Amino acid sequence: MTRRWFWPSFALPGAGWLILLFLIPTYAVVAVAFGTFDPIFSTPVPIWNPLHWQFASMRSVLSGLEPGHAFWIVFVRTVGYVAISLAGCLLIGYPVAYYLARHARRTKGLLLVLLIVPFWVSYLMRMLAWVGLLLPDGLVNRTLMDVGVISAPRAWLAGQASSVVLALVYGYVPYLILPLYATLDRIDRSVLEAGRDLGGSPIRTFLHVTLPLSRHGILAASVLIALPMFGDYYTNDIISNSPRTSMIGNQINLFFQGGSEQAVGASLVIVLSLFLAVLMSYYLWITVRASAETKESLL
Amino acid sequence: MHPRERPTSRRQFLIRAGVVVGTLTGADALLSACGGSAKVAATTTGTGETGVLMGPGGIPLARRDHPVTLPLYSDNAAIDSGLNLEKGPLNLFNWSAYINPAVVRKFEREHNVKVSITTFENEEEAIAKLTGGNAANFDVWWGTVDYISRAVAGKLIQPLNHSYLPNLRNVWPSLQSPYYDQHSRYTVPYTVYTTGIGWRTDKLKKAPPDYANPYDIFWDAHPYAGKVAILDDQREALGMTLLRRHIYDINTENPTLINRAEKDLAELTSLVNVKVNVNDYTDIPSGATWISQAWSGDMAGAWNYLPKGVKPTVLGYWSPAEHAETQNDMMTILRGAKHPVLAHTFLNFMLDNQNGLENLSWNGYMPPLTACDPNTVISKGYIPKNLASTVIRESDFKKGVTIDALTTKGQSLWENAWSTFKAG
Numbered sequence: 006m007t008r009r010w011f012w013p014s015f016a017l018p019g020a021g022w023l024i025l026l027f028l029i030p031t032y033a034v035v036a037v038a039f040g041t042f043d044p045i046f047s048t049p050v051p052i053w054n055p056l057h058w059q060f061a062s063m064r065s066v067l068s069g070l071e072p073g074h075a076f077w078i079v080f081v082r083t084v085g086y087v088a089i090s091l092a093g094c095l096l097i098g099y100p101v102a103y104y105l106a107r108h109a110r111r112t113k114g115l116l117l118v119l120l121i122v123p124f125w126v127s128y129l130m131r132m133l134a135w136v137g138l139l140l141p142d143g144l145v146n147r148t149l150m151d152v153g154v155i156s157a158p159r160a161w162l163a164g165q166a167s168s169v170v171l172a173l174v175y176g177y178v179p180y181l182i183l184p185l186y187a188t189l190d191r192i193d194r195s196v197l198e199a200g201r202d203l204g205g206s207p208i209r210t211f212l213h214v215t216l217p218l219s220r221h222g223i224l225a226a227s228v229l230i231a232l233p234m235f236g237d238y239y240t241n242d243i244i245s246n247s248p249r250t251s252m253i254g255n256q257i258n259l260f261f262q263g264g265s266e267q268a269v270g271a272s273l274v275i276v277l278s279l280f281l282a283v284l285m286s287y288y289l290w291i292t293v294r295a296s297a298e299t300k301e302s303l304l
Numbered sequence: 305m306h307p308r309e310r311p312t313s314r315r316q317f318l319i320r321a322g323v324v325v326g327t328l329t330g331a332d333a334l335l336s337a338c339g340g341s342a343k344v345a346a347t348t349t350g351t352g353e354t355g356v357l358m359g360p361g362g363i364p365l366a367r368r369d370h371p372v373t374l375p376l377y378s379d380n381a382a383i384d385s386g387l388n389l390e391k392g393p394l395n396l397f398n399w400s401a402y403i404n405p406a407v408v409r410k411f412e413r414e415h416n417v418k419v420s421i422t423t424f425e426n427e428e429e430a431i432a433k434l435t436g437g438n439a440a441n442f443d444v445w446w447g448t449v450d451y452i453s454r455a456v457a458g459k460l461i462q463p464l465n466h467s468y469l470p471n472l473r474n475v476w477p478s479l480q481s482p483y484y485d486q487h488s489r490y491t492v493p494y495t496v497y498t499t500g501i502g503w504r505t506d507k508l509k510k511a512p513p514d515y516a517n518p519y520d521i522f523w524d525a526h527p528y529a530g531k532v533a534i535l536d537d538q539r540e541a542l543g544m545t546l547l548r549r550h551i552y553d554i555n556t557e558n559p560t561l562i563n564r565a566e567k568d569l570a571e572l573t574s575l576v577n578v579k580v581n582v583n584d585y586t587d588i589p590s591g592a593t594w595i596s597q598a599w600s601g602d603m604a605g606a607w608n609y610l611p612k613g614v615k616p617t618v619l620g621y622w623s624p625a626e627h628a629e630t631q632n633d634m635m636t637i638l639r640g641a642k643h644p645v646l647a648h649t650f651l652n653f654m655l656d657n658q659n660g661l662e663n664l665s666w667n668g669y670m671p672p673l674t675a676c677d678p679n680t681v682i683s684k685g686y687i688p689k690n691l692a693s694t695v696i697r698e699s700d701f702k703k704g705v706t707i708d709a710l711t712t713k714g715q716s717l718w719e720n721a722w723s724t725f726k727a728g
Contacts, residue, residue: 045360045458075727163530164577248573248728266719
């Protein structure tokens with residue numbers, strides 16, 4: 006009996022952590038979303054018993070999510086920004102990860118350290134550094150004007166969607182490269198050699214062997230960065246802070262800052278979480294299917 | 305550096321993150337907070353029998369034409385007169401960068417006590433902390449008009465004993481017994497300020513005062529798209545659009561007016577790609593913004609942020625002679641204060657004319673003290689002559705309009721309009 010519980014007991018700290026810092030807080034958000042507010046201070050009053058939940062805030066959010074309404078506009082914009090940023094991260098990150106896994110030999114250690122270096126500086130500080138670079142008389146404008154790309158300084162920080170996407174790509178690309186590198190590095194070299202032996206050119210081998218084998222890595226890395234991007238508000242706040250580029254995270258932050266509408270903020274969190282849960286389910290389904298296929302091929 | 309809200313700083317980000325984590329993890333705190341206020345009479349806000357808007361706890365909402373005497377409660381009495389000073393430390397709960405450290409050190413020296421300052425970035429954050437069980441950790445709290453009646457109804461603050469406050473006589477007569485707290489039962493004023501328009505005189509072809517309606521400059525600023533900003537404050541920003549249309553009740557709860565204010569503001573997004581922040585005091589001097597809705601106190605101190613070699617004359621500030629948005633912040637003593645006598649002494653110290661002027665010299669915000677007249681402020685070099693429009697006289701204050709507390713329903717209307725505008 007003792008032996009039976011010995012190894013599973015190792016999962017207890019993790020399980021406790023999850024219950025304490027994930028399940029209970031998540032339920033607290035739900036209780037706030039379906040709760041009421043203090044009549045004097047307007048602070049949220051969570052309702053813990055589902056039988057007493059109130060749905061006015063959620064109804065308000067759902068009506069705002071109808072096409073053309075405020076939350077719909079923000080939601081579509083957020084999906085667009087995240088999709089473009091994700092594509093940008095993949096375009097930059099995949100070649101870097103591929104080079105690290107396949108071609109960097111002596112320099113591999115150094116390059117990996119360089120990839121980790123950004124983590125030594127807080128995300129916020131790195132974003133603030135971009136503010137200096139993107140100022141009207143900042144380095145970016147001066148360089149672009151010097152090489153003749155633009156004739157007058159561009160107002161990068163004045164509510165430009167391109168600046169927000171650029172900042173998102175810059176901020177999240179290191180988080181994509183590392184897991185992608187791990188996947189590419191694990192691909193058996195003999196499989197690649199087989200591709201070559203069968204007459205495949207380097208490009209054909211890449212397209213028909215490396216890329217399919219790294220598909221799950223791409224998916225995992227994409228999920229890893231897309232999830233926080235969807236909830237990101239501070240990148241936008243620092244780089245733009247214009248209603249024109251407002252993302253769903255900005256709206257949630259707006260409601261959570263105070264006032265009597267914090268339940269609306271909590272309802273938005275639930276809607277966003279459900280949307281992300283759908284994306285996660287797809288990822289899990291792909292992973293489970295791949296695992297089953299691997300087992301079948303081994304048998 | 306302004307009373308109502310602050311820009312996103314790293315610290316603010318961390319605070320917000322903390323609030324989020326707190327919201328997520330602090331189920332008990334939430335419960336206790338709710339329990340605490342539930343003990344208080346929880347009258348629903350609305351309109352009273354006399355047509356006066358009722359606020360939390362059944363306290364009428366104060367308006368300039370409807371002054372309110374805040375209620376006293378038997379279980380929340382003022383301290384007795386003639387008590388000895390506590391040893392301290394005195395714990396202040398204040399906006400960040402809103403009090404001159406030199407003035408605080410002077411108080412420490414005079415009374416041989418330590419003063420500890422904890423800061424907040426907006427009033428909602430302060431309330432969340434105070435109702436979350438932290439009220440007993442502080443002695444003095446800086447409040448705003450729209451939160452004072454709530455703080456009284458929730459018994460967060462204690463009545464003042466005026467025998468410790470002889471310097472109250474230095475305050476403008478109209479604020480010795482202000483409309484939001486007749487007889488200064490719970491508060492003493494700290495600063496006064498207007499909301500107007502700040503601009504770069506060297507960049508604009510036509511300055512706000514050159515317009516028949518100066519607020520129109522925001523809607524006429526196509527050539528300066530990307531260089532135009534409004535304050536990231538729902539009441540201030542939406543309120544400005546009402547004033548532009550000569551609607552002077554900026555506390556209206558009329559949905560039609562609020563929706564139109566939102567639509568007017570939304571026009572600025574498409575017309576001039578308006579920025580929404582509270583960086584008026586740094587962005588105008590740096591040239592990042594050329595026209596901005598601004599607080600007088602921010603503009604009074606903005607010349608300190610000018611790049612080297614740029615003269616203060618490049619800065620301009622305008623607010624209307626009548627119906628300007630005028631506000632005042634106040635100091636209160638928390639009900640659970642451990643050093644109430646010291647707290648009263650501190651309030652009295654800040655109402656001293658000289659200390660008030662020294663505080664103004666650092667934060668740009670005027671104390672409503674009789675000694676702070678425009679001539680003194682400018683002759684002492686606290687504010688450049690071309691920014692004399694940032695100085696408020698009592699007569700200006702009387703002619704202004706104020707952002708006051710709303711009913712819960714009204715608050716919800718304003719918040720939803722702001723959220724719609726911010727959605728872009």
